[in-house]
Amino acid sequence: xxxxxxxxxxxxxxxxAQFRDQIERRLSGELSEEEFLPLRLQNGLYMQKHAYxxxxxxxxxxxxxxxxxxxxxxxxDYDRDYGHFTTRQNIQFNWIELEQVGDxxxxxxxxxxxxxxxxxxxxxxxxxxxxxxxxxxxxxDPRPLAEILRQWSTVNPEFLYLPxxxxxxxxxxxxxxxxxxxxDIGLYLYRDAAGELLLRVMVGGxxxxxxxxxxxIREGLPWRHLLSYVEAVLRVYNRHGRRxxxxxxxxxxxxxxxxxxAFAREVEAEWxxxxxxxxxxxxxEYQRVAAAFVTPAYANLDEVDLDFGSAxxxxxxxxxxxxxxxxAHRVAGYASVVLSTKPGASSPPGDVTSAQMHxxxxxxxxxxxxxxxxxxxxxxxxxxxxxxxxxxxxQRALSxxxxxxxxxxxxxxxxxxxxxYCALANAKSIPIAQSIQQRxxxxxxxxxxxxxxxxxxxxxxxxxxxxIGNIGILGVDKNGSEWYxxxxxxxxxxxxxxxxxxxxxxxxxxxxxxxxxxxxxxxxYREVDERFVDTVQRIGLEPFREQVYRKTQVPA
Amino acid sequence: MNNLIRLSAGQARVVEDDxxxxxxxxxxxxxxxxxxxxxxxxxxxxxxxxxAGRRFxxxxxxxxxxDEVETIAAYLSVLPLIAIEFPSFRDGRGxxxxxxxxxxxxxxxxxxxxxxxxxxxxxxxxxxGFDAFAVREDKSAADALKGLAGMSVLYGRxxxxxxxxxxxxxxxxxxxx
Numbered sequence: 001x002x003x004x005x006x007x008x009x010x011x012x013x014x015x016x017a018q019f020r021d022q023i024e025r026r027l028s029g030e031l032s033e034e035e036f037l038p039l040r041l042q043n044g045l046y047m048q049k050h051a052y053x054x055x056x057x058x059x060x061x062x063x064x065x066x067x068x069x070x071x072x073x074x075x076x077d078y079d080r081d082y083g084h085f086t087t088r089q090n091i092q093f094n095w096i097e098l099e100q101v102g103d104x105x106x107x108x109x110x111x112x113x114x115x116x117x118x119x120x121x122x123x124x125x126x127x128x129x130x131x132x133x134x135x136x137x138x139x140x141d142p143r144p145l146a147e148i149l150r151q152w153s154t155v156n157p158e159f160l161y162l163p164x165x166x167x168x169x170x171x172x173x174x175x176x177x178x179x180x181x182x183x184d185i186g187l188y189l190y191r192d193a194a195g196e197l198l199l200r201v202m203v204g205g206x207x208x209x210x211x212x213x214x215x216x217i218r219e220g221l222p223w224r225h226l227l228s229y230v231e232a233v234l235r236v237y238n239r240h241g242r243r244x245x246x247x248x249x250x251x252x253x254x255x256x257x258x259x260x261x262a263f264a265r266e267v268e269a270e271w272x273x274x275x276x277x278x279x280x281x282x283x284x285e286y287q288r289v290a291a292a293f294v295t296p297a298y299a300n301l302d303e304v305d306l307d308f309g310s311a312x313x314x315x316x317x318x319x320x321x322x323x324x325x326x327x328a329h330r331v332a333g334y335a336s337v338v339l340s341t342k343p344g345a346s347s348p349p350g351d352v353t354s355a356q357m358h359x360x361x362x363x364x365x366x367x368x369x370x371x372x373x374x375x376x377x378x379x380x381x382x383x384x385x386x387x388x389x390x391x392x393x394x395q396r397a398l399s400x401x402x403x404x405x406x407x408x409x410x411x412x413x414x415x416x417x418x419x420x421y422c423a424l425a426n427a428k429s430i431p432i433a434q435s436i437q438q439r440x441x442x443x444x445x446x447x448x449x450x451x452x453x454x455x456x457x458x459x460x461x462x463x464x465x466x467x468i469g470n471i472g473i474l475g476v477d478k479n480g481s482e483w484y485x486x487x488x489x490x491x492x493x494x495x496x497x498x499x500x501x502x503x504x505x506x507x508x509x510x511x512x513x514x515x516x517x518x519x520x521x522x523x524x525y526r527e528v529d530e531r532f533v534d535t536v537q538r539i540g541l542e543p544f545r546e547q548v549y550r551k552t553q554v555p556a
Numbered sequence: 557m558n559n560l561i562r563l564s565a566g567q568a569r570v571v572e573d574d575x576x577x578x579x580x581x582x583x584x585x586x587x588x589x590x591x592x593x594x595x596x597x598x599x600x601x602x603x604x605x606x607x608a609g610r611r612f613x614x615x616x617x618x619x620x621x622x623d624e625v626e627t628i629a630a631y632l633s634v635l636p637l638i639a640i641e642f643p644s645f646r647d648g649r650g651x652x653x654x655x656x657x658x659x660x661x662x663x664x665x666x667x668x669x670x671x672x673x674x675x676x677x678x679x680x681x682x683x684x685g686f687d688a689f690a691v692r693e694d695k696s697a698a699d700a701l702k703g704l705a706g707m708s709v710l711y712g713r714x715x716x717x718x719x720x721x722x723x724x725x726x727x728x729x730x731x732x733x
Contacts, residue, residue, distance in 0.1 A: 007721060011709035018707065022676065031676075038646055039676055121646070151711040151721070157683035158655050158714075161648025227712075227720070238652045243621075273660060278719045279712075285722035 002292040020102035044115025055118040061089030061374040065361035072357035123153035129177035130375035136328035142172035144290040163241035164249035197223040204255030207462035228279040232271035301333020311391035321405035340404040345434040350378035359400040418458030425458035427475025427482035439512040517548040592616035621649040642671040658685035658715040679706020685715030
């Protein structure tokens with residue numbers, strides 16, 4: 001993991017002191033709420049329905065056991081004993097007192113963490129996939145460039161008051177597990193025949209009110225130009241992005257208005273002015289940062305582990321868990337494990353108690369190198385587990401409510417906090433998720449359905465990424481009551497697609513029935529082991545519509 | 557009084573006797589003394605010799621967020637002062653305008669922030685090249701001075717520090733933590 005040096009430490013410490021002062025000035029009335037608003041947002045502090053929410057940055061989803069224990073302490077001492085992992089691989093605490101924020105940030109700084117730019121109209125947490133550095137299909141490690149970008153974007157004075165938020169993601173594997181195409185800037189990393197590290201730059205993706213997948217703006221950009229190119233994109237956006245309407249202020253709207261070619265010409269002209277200047281990255285800097293992500297001391301193991309094999313044969317629950325929650329590792333004898341934060345109706349997706357955080361930290365140390373990742377699907381990943389340890393890990397995970405075998409299945413939903421917490425929400429999300437989870441509690445039936453993503457957002461801001469769920473549910477307000485619009489056919493990854501609305505919205509009570517209708521249609525039409533999204537692709541929306549609107553009452 | 561902070565030779569101080577008057581609307585009554593004018597009004601008031609770069613202008617020029625800095629490149633040699641307006645402190649276009657004026661167009665004279673100019677943004681403005689700050693009328697300039705220093709660490713580069721931290725790291729001693 002990246003370790004802070006004196007500069008990183010000084011910046012975070014000074015930022016805590018600065019924000020403490022700003023909070024005091026707010027409390028004394030010296031700062032108006034209007035003046036304080038962007039300051040607190042850029043320090044991760046939202047005002048929700050009932051309390052402040054603090055969103056803590058987990059850069060590219062990487063945490064140490066020590067850091068997670070600190071988060072557990074914050075949950076226990078300042079919140080209601082739990083935290084919520086987000087789709088930007090961050091964690092948020094929902095019940096925070098403004099007066100205590102300085103102390104919380106101080107505690108975070110002690111373990112090299114912060115909440116800088118987890119909100120606001122600035123560059124947000126840089127994300128990549130949860131399996132960076134360990135995935136079997138990885139082309140190269142994206143973390144050094146992610147860290148370089150994190151530093152560059154942190155308190156970058158020119159780009160703190162952009163027209164709107166700005167999200168950057170990197171992917172350096174065959175499969176895109178970082179939802180790159182729904183980012184303002186997406187970067188695919190690869191090497192050319194000569195081994196040089198190159199970037200394919202995507203721009204203009206985003207969900208929200210106007211969901212758009214990004215378009216390629218540049219191919220074959222040498223890594224040394226990463227910062228100058230991103231700077232060029234941001235400068236064009238900062239100067240020309242719309243500021244008259246917050247729903248039209250993301251870069252995707254500018255790209256769409258100009259067209260990708262014209263936008264690319266603007267960026268190219270800007271980039272030509274700066275590309276060979278001091279912004280050009282140096283090999284020394286790359287090496288300095290990359291040295292923090294050295295390969296841990298893996299043991300020399302056989303690819304096949306006999307104990308693992310016999311446990312699979314002996315324990316069908318374990319075998320099922322392995323089939324869903326365990327991923328191939330690039331090192332023989334190792335695997336990566338996903339701990340599901342979605343045990344079912346008992347707990348909101350992404351929520352983890354402080355006791356569970358301690359348990360995860362212990363597991364990471366007992367069965368790995370003390371490292372933990374947060375996936376954008378809101379789950380927790382242990383990247384380096386020996387195959388021989390998988391069964392022991394599984395049993396301990398189960399005992400802490402973290403052993404649910406549902407990764408990639410319908411109950412592994414991405415869900416925003418919704419109307420229970422969020423002041424922006426039109427409708428609640430969590431009770432909808434729980435009602436669906438109740439309906440699909442039968443594990444055999446669930447596994448039979450195979451891969452199926454279901455994403456729920458409580459409003460158009462789309463924090464639950466409903467557009468790219470195979471099934472998407474969007475909370476909408478109709479004359480003061482909560483309704484839910486359903487889309488199908490969305491997908492993330494390199495074959496990203498936006499879901500299509502199946503018809504009029506439903507009441508909360510109808511939703512489990514609707515999902516069941518969609519799933520029944522899928523089962524009726526499914527060919528062999530076809531995935532839900534492929535069936536939708538093949539047969540279109542009509543059969544699903546027929547089933548769902550025949551079975552449920554269509555609202556007037 | 558313009559509630560003005562000016563940086564000079566690395567020292568920031570509140571200026572009590574700043575003579576400049578900002579004319580927000582072109583048809584506003586013209587007070588006596590040097591004026592800062594919006595771009596269109598500035599252009600309208602200059603004679604041919606000034607516009608051709610042969611005579612020094614007596615009027616300062618204020619860029620609105622929509623104005624392209626490149627359009628004033630031809631007049632830099634005759635301008636006494638450039639101001640950039642922040643209609644709202646949340647409108648960040650002025651940062652890019654300032655950065656470009658300093659680093660690309662080579663403006664070396666006074667660069668003044670006008671409008672919704674507040675203590676908590678001053679350090680960012682300074683990094684982008686502003687050296688004068690007309691703090692919003694209802695705020696204390698003396699208090700705003702505290703916001704000017706900002707933080708000791710800048711990862712990227714700026715108008716006043718052209719080298720990003722990765723080119724400075726190790727080159728000098730680490731800051732006092």
